[in-house]
Amino acid sequence: MASVSVQNVSKFYSSHTALKGVSMEVPEGSIFGLLGPNGAGKTSLIRIINQITAPDQGMVKINGELLKPHHIHQIGYLPEERGLYPKMKAGEQVIYLARLKGLSKQDARDKARKWFQRFGMESWWNKNIEELSKGMAQKVQFVSTVIHEPSLLIFDEPFTGFDPINTNLIKSEIKLLRDAGATVIFSTHRMESVEEICDRIALINRSEKILEGPLKSIQQEYKSNKYIVELANEEAQPPTLSDGSVLLSSTKEEGIWKLEIQLEEHLPNKLLTQLMSQGNVLLFKELIPSLDKIFIQKVSSL
Amino acid sequence: MNSKIALIIQREFMTRIRKRSFLIMTILGPVLSAGLFILPAYFATLPPEDRVIVVLDEPVLLDFNRGRENLKFNYLDPRQYTLEQARQFFRESGHYGLLYIPAGQGMDPDFIGRNIVLYTEGDVNVSTEDYIEDQLEQYIQKEKLKTQGVDPDVLARTKTSVSIKTINIKEGTEKESLTPVKMGIGYIAGFLIYLFVFIYGAQIMRGVIEEKTSRIVEVMVSSVKPFEMMMGKIIGLASVALLQFLIWLIFGIGLYFVAAVFILGDAMDTTNISAPGYQPDNDMIFKIMDTIGQINFPYIIGCFLFFFLFGYLLYAAIFAAIGSSVDKESDTQQFMFPVSLPLIASIIVLIRALDNPDGPIAFWFSIIPFTSPIVMMARVPFSVPWWQLGLSMLLLVSTFIAMTWLAGRIYGTGILMYGKKPALKEIFKWITYRN
Numbered sequence: 001m002a003s004v005s006v007q008n009v010s011k012f013y014s015s016h017t018a019l020k021g022v023s024m025e026v027p028e029g030s031i032f033g034l035l036g037p038n039g040a041g042k043t044s045l046i047r048i049i050n051q052i053t054a055p056d057q058g059m060v061k062i063n064g065e066l067l068k069p070h071h072i073h074q075i076g077y078l079p080e081e082r083g084l085y086p087k088m089k090a091g092e093q094v095i096y097l098a099r100l101k102g103l104s105k106q107d108a109r110d111k112a113r114k115w116f117q118r119f120g121m122e123s124w125w126n127k128n129i130e131e132l133s134k135g136m137a138q139k140v141q142f143v144s145t146v147i148h149e150p151s152l153l154i155f156d157e158p159f160t161g162f163d164p165i166n167t168n169l170i171k172s173e174i175k176l177l178r179d180a181g182a183t184v185i186f187s188t189h190r191m192e193s194v195e196e197i198c199d200r201i202a203l204i205n206r207s208e209k210i211l212e213g214p215l216k217s218i219q220q221e222y223k224s225n226k227y228i229v230e231l232a233n234e235e236a237q238p239p240t241l242s243d244g245s246v247l248l249s250s251t252k253e254e255g256i257w258k259l260e261i262q263l264e265e266h267l268p269n270k271l272l273t274q275l276m277s278q279g280n281v282l283l284f285k286e287l288i289p290s291l292d293k294i295f296i297q298k299v300s301s302l
Numbered sequence: 303m304n305s306k307i308a309l310i311i312q313r314e315f316m317t318r319i320r321k322r323s324f325l326i327m328t329i330l331g332p333v334l335s336a337g338l339f340i341l342p343a344y345f346a347t348l349p350p351e352d353r354v355i356v357v358l359d360e361p362v363l364l365d366f367n368r369g370r371e372n373l374k375f376n377y378l379d380p381r382q383y384t385l386e387q388a389r390q391f392f393r394e395s396g397h398y399g400l401l402y403i404p405a406g407q408g409m410d411p412d413f414i415g416r417n418i419v420l421y422t423e424g425d426v427n428v429s430t431e432d433y434i435e436d437q438l439e440q441y442i443q444k445e446k447l448k449t450q451g452v453d454p455d456v457l458a459r460t461k462t463s464v465s466i467k468t469i470n471i472k473e474g475t476e477k478e479s480l481t482p483v484k485m486g487i488g489y490i491a492g493f494l495i496y497l498f499v500f501i502y503g504a505q506i507m508r509g510v511i512e513e514k515t516s517r518i519v520e521v522m523v524s525s526v527k528p529f530e531m532m533m534g535k536i537i538g539l540a541s542v543a544l545l546q547f548l549i550w551l552i553f554g555i556g557l558y559f560v561a562a563v564f565i566l567g568d569a570m571d572t573t574n575i576s577a578p579g580y581q582p583d584n585d586m587i588f589k590i591m592d593t594i595g596q597i598n599f600p601y602i603i604g605c606f607l608f609f610f611l612f613g614y615l616l617y618a619a620i621f622a623a624i625g626s627s628v629d630k631e632s633d634t635q636q637f638m639f640p641v642s643l644p645l646i647a648s649i650i651v652l653i654r655a656l657d658n659p660d661g662p663i664a665f666w667f668s669i670i671p672f673t674s675p676i677v678m679m680a681r682v683p684f685s686v687p688w689w690q691l692g693l694s695m696l697l698l699v700s701t702f703i704a705m706t707w708l709a710g711r712i713y714g715t716g717i718l719m720y721g722k723k724p725a726l727k728e729i730f731k732w733i734t735y736r737n
Contacts, residue, residue: 014728014731047718050523050524052523052524052718072524072525075524077521077524079517079520079521079524080520081517081520081720082517082520082521083516083517083518083520083521084516084518084521085317085513085516085518086516087317088317096309096313097521097522097525099309100306100309100310100522100525100526101525141521144521
């Protein structure tokens, strides 16, 4: 179990500022999304948590303890730019990386065997990485990230470069690891890709954090009283709505009206009763804003 | 030592010695260098092509001298041939040259000396020309002595041969000076360091670039400090270099004995049959073999290992830093030049230092850390004052520490930088980054 606390962290390079007073809390056992466009400072923050670089200001604590070298063994890191030694055998490679994370030789070998078995890749053990396909190498890479059973997993842009099958595999493995108690940090600029699995998120833009919190409550906060409705009737005209609700769009396909409705007040039941009198309501759903939309809205409001 | 560095060293070492190229280099290296020494020696033993010079000796000055080993004189009868006919004969015969010695008037030796002509179809080599001139001078001198009334036999009996024996009284007991042997050892030691620094330095650089382009560094840096990665690589390769050196040393000693038997056996055969002029060469070989035993090998090998190791470490750190700051090997050129410069200078100075081990050039270049590993090895077989050796070692070790620290800073930033070719100015900025 691990929690990460980032406190007022800044990092400066000669020509630009990578991070400016960034703070965030990653509770243990959560899947945390670190989101923002390319160049926002996500990788810089991750490198600081990994102790690859040190912050110029501020501090990072893991389980309430300032970063120390031994924390490295508790972290599994899949960098955005990743690779393996092309001329090294898959099995040896995984053992080597596991031992660098502090595992004993025997332990590393046993765990590697287990993972290779689990992913059905025992036959690759003695193959050089360069002989494997890209998808196969990705699996080896994933195994080497998690083999030492880290309590904190950090994935930087995990879904770029991975094929869809591996992406799904990784998603389900990550959920399993979370259920087993690991804390997971996802960093990505493709916000829609993590919406379904993140518990909490932080948005970073131009070196600064602009939003942080549980995904559900953020979405609640940013929803704008819009509803999606599917209504079946024989009318040629869209349904008439009373005051307090505006029909934003309407299309009819095969006898079903698809409507987007804006409410001025949060009174969905009132709208629903109106609609029910004009046909069969097949779908009635509040429109939850996507993270992309929230991000754009937040950035433009700053 | 840190167990992670040990792991990295182990990986670097194992992957490299398992490579086919290591095996090939280790076997081919000594074979090639042995070839370098043995082939010329072999060619020298081949019977040289005989050159025939047709001689038209009007005053019968040369006394029918038959020439030497690969240069034969073939005499034309001056009563039957004129110069014109002799030239005709020479052109048709295809011989090497035609030597024409005119009789002149009254056989005046000075006139003869000034008017001798050697006709050839191509260029005459210097040693042939020198030999002919030397012979002619001797004969003309003899003629002159005769006209002055001196008996040439008397002169021959007064001839004395002097051979100086040099003894270095500093080396404890009075032994014969080992200068040529020492020069040989100094040259080989210095050259080996130069070779290893370049070969293994380039390997380090290539290794770092490979790790960078395969992006494995990104994965590695989350487990180990860049400095540990760099040191692991440097030490790992140093072990490979030492292993290779050890194998070569064993090979070399073996080859030395084989060659000794071969050359000495051969030389002994030739003494029995060839001219007594060969004797000194043979003596020389015996003398070298004999005096090799008198060299202080533990001291020289100790110094060699020290300068070899620290010279390598100093440059290895620089090569690692260069590798870390570029994306591909072709970008390394701008940095390679300033690094190669002191190494090449060392090799040039090495030759001079062997000639004059106590001169100011040898002194300064054996103190300055970037050239000292190579140049000091030229001086070590001769007597170097202890303070100079100590100073050189101290400076080398402290420069190595400073350079490794500096290289570590550059490496730490460089391996995570992609896409742009950095200028030196920027690289210096990396040193100040907080890692």
